[in-house]
Amino acid sequence: MTDVEMAKKNGETHLKTMITTINHPVSYDETAYHLPVSFALTGIAVHDQKAALDVFEKTGNNPLVALECILAERTAAEGRKPAPYTGFIDDTIIRKLGYSLVDGSILGLALVVGTPSGADSASAICRELQEKYMLTFLAGDVVTSLSAAGVKVGLEYRLIPLGPSPSYGIYFVDIIARVAMMFGGVTPGDVQRLLTYARERAKAIVIVYPGLTDEEIAFVDAMRVLGFPILSLGDYHGSGWISASPDMVVRRGMEEKGIRVNITAIPIPMGCSPAFEGKSIRKEEMYVEFGGGRSPAFELLQMNSADEVKDGQVTVIGPEIDRMKEGSAYPLAIIVKVAGKMMKKDYEPVLERRIHNFVNYGEGSWHVAQRDIIWVRISKEVVAKGVKIEHLGKLLSGKFRMDFPQLLDAVSVTLITDEAKVLEAKKDAEKVYEERDARIKGMRDSEVSTYYSCTLCQTFAPNHVCVITPERPALCGAISWLDGKIAYEISPSGANQPIEKGAVINTTNGEFDGVNKFVKKASHGEVERCSLYSVMEYPMTCCGCFECIALMLPEVNGIMIVNREFKGITPSGMTFSTLAGTIGGGAQTPGFAGISKNYILSDRFLQGEGGIERLVWMPSPLKEELKMRLVKKLTEQNKPDLFEKIADETWATTIEELIVYLERVKHPALTMKPLV
Amino acid sequence: MGYDLHFGWTGTIGKVILGATPGEGGTRKTSYSIGGGTTLPFLELNPLLRAPLVALEICDDPEYWSPIIRNYCGDLVDDVDAWAKTAETVYGADLVRLYLTSTRQRNFSDIASVGKTIEAVLSATGLPLILEGSNEPRIDSEVFQRCGETAQGERLLLGTAEAGRYRSIAAAALAYNHSLIAQSPIDVNLAKQLNILLREIGVQREHIVIDPYTGALGYGFEYSYSAMERIRFSALKGDTDLSMPMICSAIDSLTIKEVREAEPSLQDEMAVQWEFYTGISGAAAGAEIICVRHPKTVMMLKNAFASLMKGAGFPEVN
Numbered sequence: 005m006t007d008v009e010m011a012k013k014n015g016e017t018h019l020k021t022m023i024t025t026i027n028h029p030v031s032y033d034e035t036a037y038h039l040p041v042s043f044a045l046t047g048i049a050v051h052d053q054k055a056a057l058d059v060f061e062k063t064g065n066n067p068l069v070a071l072e073c074i075l076a077e078r079t080a081a082e083g084r085k086p087a088p089y090t091g092f093i094d095d096t097i098i099r100k101l102g103y104s105l106v107d108g109s110i111l112g113l114a115l116v117v118g119t120p121s122g123a124d125s126a127s128a129i130c131r132e133l134q135e136k137y138m139l140t141f142l143a144g145d146v147v148t149s150l151s152a153a154g155v156k157v158g159l160e161y162r163l164i165p166l167g168p169s170p171s172y173g174i175y176f177v178d179i180i181a182r183v184a185m186m187f188g189g190v191t192p193g194d195v196q197r198l199l200t201y202a203r204e205r206a207k208a209i210v211i212v213y214p215g216l217t218d219e220e221i222a223f224v225d226a227m228r229v230l231g232f233p234i235l236s237l238g239d240y241h242g243s244g245w246i247s248a249s250p251d252m253v254v255r256r257g258m259e260e261k262g263i264r265v266n267i268t269a270i271p272i273p274m275g276c277s278p279a280f281e282g283k284s285i286r287k288e289e290m291y292v293e294f295g296g297g298r299s300p301a302f303e304l305l306q307m308n309s310a311d312e313v314k315d316g317q318v319t320v321i322g323p324e325i326d327r328m329k330e331g332s333a334y335p336l337a338i339i340v341k342v343a344g345k346m347m348k349k350d351y352e353p354v355l356e357r358r359i360h361n362f363v364n365y366g367e368g369s370w371h372v373a374q375r376d377i378i379w380v381r382i383s384k385e386v387v388a389k390g391v392k393i394e395h396l397g398k399l400l401s402g403k404f405r406m407d408f409p410q411l412l413d414a415v416s417v418t419l420i421t422d423e424a425k426v427l428e429a430k431k432d433a434e435k436v437y438e439e440r441d442a443r444i445k446g447m448r449d450s451e452v453s454t455y456y457s458c459t460l461c462q463t464f465a466p467n468h469v470c471v472i473t474p475e476r477p478a479l480c481g482a483i484s485w486l487d488g489k490i491a492y493e494i495s496p497s498g499a500n501q502p503i504e505k506g507a508v509i510n511t512t513n514g515e516f517d518g519v520n521k522f523v524k525k526a527s528h529g530e531v532e533r534c535s536l537y538s539v540m541e542y543p544m545t546c547c548g549c550f551e552c553i554a555l556m557l558p559e560v561n562g563i564m565i566v567n568r569e570f571k572g573i574t575p576s577g578m579t580f581s582t583l584a585g586t587i588g589g590g591a592q593t594p595g596f597a598g599i600s601k602n603y604i605l606s607d608r609f610l611q612g613e614g615g616i617e618r619l620v621w622m623p624s625p626l627k628e629e630l631k632m633r634l635v636k637k638l639t640e641q642n643k644p645d646l647f648e649k650i651a652d653e654t655w656a657t658t659i660e661e662l663i664v665y666l667e668r669v670k671h672p673a674l675t676m677k678p679l680v
Numbered sequence: 681m682g683y684d685l686h687f688g689w690t691g692t693i694g695k696v697i698l699g700a701t702p703g704e705g706g707t708r709k710t711s712y713s714i715g716g717g718t719t720l721p722f723l724e725l726n727p728l729l730r731a732p733l734v735a736l737e738i739c740d741d742p743e744y745w746s747p748i749i750r751n752y753c754g755d756l757v758d759d760v761d762a763w764a765k766t767a768e769t770v771y772g773a774d775l776v777r778l779y780l781t782s783t784r785q786r787n788f789s790d791i792a793s794v795g796k797t798i799e800a801v802l803s804a805t806g807l808p809l810i811l812e813g814s815n816e817p818r819i820d821s822e823v824f825q826r827c828g829e830t831a832q833g834e835r836l837l838l839g840t841a842e843a844g845r846y847r848s849i850a851a852a853a854l855a856y857n858h859s860l861i862a863q864s865p866i867d868v869n870l871a872k873q874l875n876i877l878l879r880e881i882g883v884q885r886e887h888i889v890i891d892p893y894t895g896a897l898g899y900g901f902e903y904s905y906s907a908m909e910r911i912r913f914s915a916l917k918g919d920t921d922l923s924m925p926m927i928c929s930a931i932d933s934l935t936i937k938e939v940r941e942a943e944p945s946l947q948d949e950m951a952v953q954w955e956f957y958t959g960i961s962g963a964a965a966g967a968e969i970i971c972v973r974h975p976k977t978v979m980m981l982k983n984a985f986a987s988l989m990k991g992a993g994f995p996e997v998n
């Protein structure tokens with residue numbers, strides 16, 4: 005084993021001696037960046053020994069500078085190495101390489117140096133790098149090793165042989181320095197920007213075979229400051245070098261640097277697009293179905309460590325579709341395992357909900373509901389085209405990777421159709437569902453310091469800003485606090501932005517300094533204040549997508565709710581659509597608020613007005629929809645009889661009828677503090 | 681009593697330079713600096729700010745180009761170099777916007793021809809060039825690379841980047857020092873988001889021109905007007921992610937019902953009028969570049985802009 009720290013010290017001393025021996029002029033003709041590494045670091049154009057020593061000293065005896073100067077001198081003295089070696093690379097080619105990097109046709113850069121033990125090892129690694137759209141640079145015996153294995157090298161193969169010894173790897177750093185100056189707006193001499201560019205933008209990894217000299221180890225180790233992971237294939241230890249096996253090294257390096265292969269097409273024998281999302285598969289069109297009360301079925305998405313998830317792997321346990329009888333129901337478990345550096349356990353339920361969308365994207369696959377009440381159908385039409393159970397897995401793993409490229413590095417799917425095994429796996433899934441419920445349920449607005457905004461609707465309601473908290477979902481009901489959080493992490497410049505809630509202005513109404521500041525800015529100065537839990541004072545603005553409208557009825561000192569689906573007249577004298585027209589468009593209308601259905605079940609609901617006791621009327625279908633959960637909630641709050649006291653259209657469609665009803669049932673709102 | 685023509689705004693529209701003269705490293709006869717405004721169009725008191733520029737749109741394969749243009753220009757449309765030259769010398773355009781429609785054929789792969797076309801057009805006209813590359817993600821990378829490389833030093837305006845498809849254009853702009861058009865579908869927030877995406881990839885503000893996407897007058901222009909107005913207001917209020925010049929090209933003006941179904945003898949005039957009034961409206965909404973396809977519209981717009989510029993600012997009201 006080579007101790008990197010020891011070798012490095014030794015190598016650095018040696019390089020220091022070598023740089024003083026430079027006496028030929030050093031320069032390359034085909035660049036406007038002199039000796040690019042030295043130039044980028046210091047802004048000094050090195051052409052002779054004096055300048056070389058000056059830069060070396062200014063950079064704290066940096067081995068990269070030493071090696072660049074030494075190699076430049078050697079090239080000037082001895083001429084370029086013969087083909088296939090490229091040696092120093094011209095500006096025009098760098099411009100094209102940089103283009104491919106920005107353009108995305110190259111995902112990242114890799115440097116492979118050292119002496120592979122056998123020809124096959126290097127060729128396997130290089131092939132994997134090619135397949136993963138990495139532009140690979142080679143220096144040292146690895147080049148001859150590849151040639152021996154019959155691997156073609158050259159720019160057109162994305163395998164670039166820089167030179168016959170590992171020290172030619174300095175051109176790798178040189179290329180990144182020039183790309184930073186050409187594309188990254190890095191001014192020569194601005195070390196900080198150069199380092200930031202190298203660390204954050206240059207997606208570069210270094211793979212090291214054994215056989216490096218001490219100077220070469222010093223050089224490779226010096227690249228760590230640029231944020232390139234150094235992956236060692238044995239023989240080295242210490243100094244933060246990462247040991248990896250040959251079959252894992254590329255994957256490990258890409259993960260370490262956050263380089264992801266984007267999936268652009270899903271290889272299944274049916275169409276897959278959001279265009280198919282709204283379709284349905286009727287009984288007579290269906291080949292088989294799963295769940296829906298006809299057979300046990302469930303879905304579960306969980307995160308695992310990277311080693312446990314093999315990307316793209318789909319396993320079917322139990323009979324495939326060709327062994328299923330047309331027109332019948334079979335058991336099904338959809339188990340998705342995901343891994344990713346940014347992935348968090350909290351995201352699991354949100355991602356799991358996407359199974360619904362993705363299965364529906366399939367031209368002939370259909371999905372409703374969630375968890376252990378799912379119902380899935382596959383159409384005869386696509387089964388005839390060759391679609392199998394396996395393809396649902398391919399579709400899911402592909403779509404998850406496509407839609408969450410930042411979040412997920414690997415997705416594997418297991419589909420079980422064997423009844424006994426489905427039932428067994430379902431027990432574990434149910435435990436997970438319970439744990440999740442407990443976690444989400446426990447989440448309180450007061451426990452987090454960050455809320456999320458949603459300004460998606462500014463397209464048509466220019467000044468509308470939704471503030472989403474754990475206990476108050478977006479008024480459309482479609483985006484929860486967790487969704488907002490994930491959306492922000494996935495797309496940091498998107499419509500969901502974090503809001504630091506800041507100092508409390510009014511606890512009861514839920515008014516916060518930070519929220520007000522954010523809303524003012526995001527509403528282009530139109531809305532100064534926003535209370536999260538009040539309908540009466542500075543309520544949140546309304547776009548037009550609200551699931552329900554909550555509004556004050558002064559005659560009964562209470563608040564009524566009407567949902568979008570309810571077409572009838574309400575005690576306010578207006579229908580939903582009339583009300584919606586009055587309050588939408590991004591305006592703030594005291595006495596009115598757009599809300600989601602789930603918010604009605606929140607402990608923060610109507611907090612500013614004294615709580616859910618204010619609720620006097622809602623349409624019976626909505627009441628029915630919420631019944632179980634609402635009764636449970638009210639019982640917990642020790643007001644089990646309140647549910648029956650809330651009127652609906654079967655009791656009152658006018659304010660007069662409502663007054664009569666509320667007085668008869670002795671509704672608490674009548675005796676509460678006056679609303680106005 | 682005077683009026684504050686800045687309405688309390690403090691922002692300035694960023695400048696973008698189009699074209700490069702031999703002194704600036706290119707071969708154009710002129711270069712333009714657009715942007716720099718501090719209030720709404722035609723209210724500027726700064727005499728150095730120029731009127732909106734008028735670009736004539738041409739293409740290298742006129743198969744699907746409007747027959748109205750073929751009728752008016754004749755065989756000229758089959759010779760893209762001559763067309764570009766005529767745009768400058770006869771039609772009086774400020775800019776030429778070249779659509780590489782040849783790349784839109786099925787399975788197009790002759791990338792070398794793209795370079796030749798661009799070289800020929802650059803030598804035929806001395807005007808700065810707006811270049812519309814491919815329309816097909818499969819060949820984007822190669823086409824834009826070629827566009828950028830061939831015209832290195834000319835400070836092109838490259839089109840058109842969209843949210844799902846901007847990397848190749850951005851790369852070409854970055855690698856060869858050109859500017860680009862960032863198009864979003866009539867939405868101020870999406871326009872901003874695309875500008876942020878471009879910034880994150882490294883494109884500087886002074887290399888971006890916003891295309892808010894424009895429909896013909898009466899065919900969606902009203903929405904564009906509103907989006908443009910909001911983009912400009914945000915910019916003037918200090919939002920630097922939106923303070924870029926705008927470009928407006930209502931290409932459907934030649935295919936709308938009123939033009940299509942006009943009496944044959946009136947069709948040409950109808951097309952010009954429709955382009956003209958859409959162009960005027962686009963300039964009133966804040967666009968720094970107005971693109972048209974009918975040669976007759978070019979001078980009409982230029983004269984109208986010149987006359988509007990003369991009346992800039994409010995007269996003193998007592």
